[in-house]
Amino acid sequence: MATVRIPPVLRPSVGGEKEIVADGSSVGEILRALVSSHPETEPQLFSPEGDLNRYVNVYLNDEDVRVLEGLQTHVSAADTLVILPAMAGGR
Numbered sequence: 001m002a003t004v005r006i007p008p009v010l011r012p013s014v015g016g017e018k019e020i021v022a023d024g025s026s027v028g029e030i031l032r033a034l035v036s037s038h039p040e041t042e043p044q045l046f047s048p049e050g051d052l053n054r055y056v057n058v059y060l061n062d063e064d065v066r067v068l069e070g071l072q073t074h075v076s077a078a079d080t081l082v083i084l085p086a087m088a089g090g091r
Contacts, residue, residue: 060073
């Protein structure tokens with residue numbers, strides 16, 4: 001099981017947890033396990049087509065999964081996923 005670090009904006013959807021342990025062998029499987037346990041996170045993480053929302057960044061051990069194999073990126077039990085919503089705005 002991998003550790004998923006939850007950003008403050010998603011914590012209300014996961015009962016306030018900062019980290020969650022989820023089972024899966026790929027980034028997509030782990031994020032789907034998170035959604036299965038906490039359905040409120042689905043529209044925050046995934047587009048209606050099932051892809052990762054473009055404004056959500058996911059890092060596997062400090063590497064952006066988009067430069068790896070995306071949702072198919074292999075994950076081991078010792079790995080950590082970090083979900084970071086993209087920030088926009090300002091002057």
